[in-house]
Amino acid sequence: MKAIVIRKHGGPEVLSYEEISDPVPIKGHALIRVDYCAVNHLDIWVRNGLAGKHVPFPHVLGCDISGTLVKGFGKFKSGEKVVVYPAIQSGIPRVSFSIIGGFGKYHGGYAEMVQVPQNNIIKKPRWFSDAEACALNVSYLTAWNMLQRSGCKKGDTILIWGANSGVGSAAILLARAMGLRIITVVSNENGATIARKLGAHLVIDRTKSDVTVETLNYTSQEGVAAVIDHVGAKTWPISIEVLRTGGKMVACGTTTGGEATVNIRAFYSKEATIIGAYLGTKAQLLSLHKFMKTKKIKPIIDSVFDLKDAQLAHQKMENSSQFGKIILKVSK
């Protein structure tokens, strides 16, 4: 089969388009012909390498998969369209799971075939196209988990960082459908225009305005009910600063670094809460599918690249020149 293989850590140039052997069937696993695989920031972490995280080489990236089942099992039929819930129970102390195509032994969806535990297979909802369905298993699921855990109710104001990112764009779309008032952050005019079209109530260009000042002005100095923070070190201090009394900061990422200096006094004097979010459960993925159907919303897809052009897809994400999900077309 054709696959993008990495044999060492490094830049996009380590993504090598090659012919490799098909996966050898393992008991309790399902073989899928991959139709589409979305690109996530996790793919860049794994490609670059992270201190203390081991990747067995050669490795195939890709955690956001939609495809066609090669052989049926249980209630699933051969040829059925499916998506893959990406978390696998790892049994490693302090880490509840590993992610398919991530830092772990399971190869991912940057390949024509992938083998995953049968338990991770979910029927593809018929109201999404194959490309749309692959976009939901990671950023959308995480955004959904973060919004649910934020405890926000209709009418609450939320700050969502990085409108153009996978997680940020998903959070805007879902938060809008939940009836929240949305403040979001961009770094260029194009991003601002799209964020407004998606329904953000206030769009702050962080290259021109101070996010803290704008957010506090918009909320009459009260602050927001919650912040969706996937950016990490650079944004944590601001995220805490702009919370209202009793507000919640929900964090899932460290794009700008994993160690932040924050105003602890501001944090405790507001009786604020910091919540960590790691993906979401399989049940949440199913509830996300239903929510998006009920609210008639589709994921925001920035661009679709052929599998062989995975290097270009990674460069686009690293340049932050996307708005929404970047997707690889694999076996179509």
Ligand SMILES: NC(=O)c1ccc[n+]([C@@H]2O[C@H](COP(=O)([O-])OP(=O)(O)OC[C@H]3O[C@@H](n4cnc5c(N)ncnc54)[C@H](OP(=O)(O)O)[C@@H]3O)[C@@H](O)[C@H]2O)c1
């Ligand atoms: N915990 C989990 O389960 C989970 C799940 C999914 C993702 N994540 C993590 O969440 C993060 C986002 O993932 P993604 O796939 O959505 O990434 P992505 O599409 O590559 O987006 C990165 C975002 O970071 C923003 N950003 C970068 N530097 C910034 C700064 N100094 N200030 C404000 N914003 C800044 C970018 O905004 P500009 O374009 O304006 O620079 C962009 O919106 C990653 O760290 C990823 O690993 C975690």
